[in-house]
Amino acid sequence: MNNSTTSSSSSSIAALDIIPDPENNQVIIFRQNNIQHVVDIDEDELNIELGLDFN
Template identity: 95%
Template structure:
């Protein structure tokens, strides 16, 4: 009996849309697998704000 195992790994691009919903005090997350289109973003145009504020 052969007890050896083989494993393989592959990488994929997953797109996430994170939409705050302050009225219901929740965050909606849309996930899309197998993104075929990659968009280049200029670092100067990138504006990221961390944290959630529902007040």
């Protein structure tokens, strides 16, 4: 009989803060384990609406 062991690893994010930085066209993403990722974005891709739209 051939016994084999398969192992896999995966990671998950427990807490996530996303902070927009439109002056630098970036979004800063903070994870719970204190690793910081900065994602560059184009101004055309940034579509944020605040408030309610009743139209």
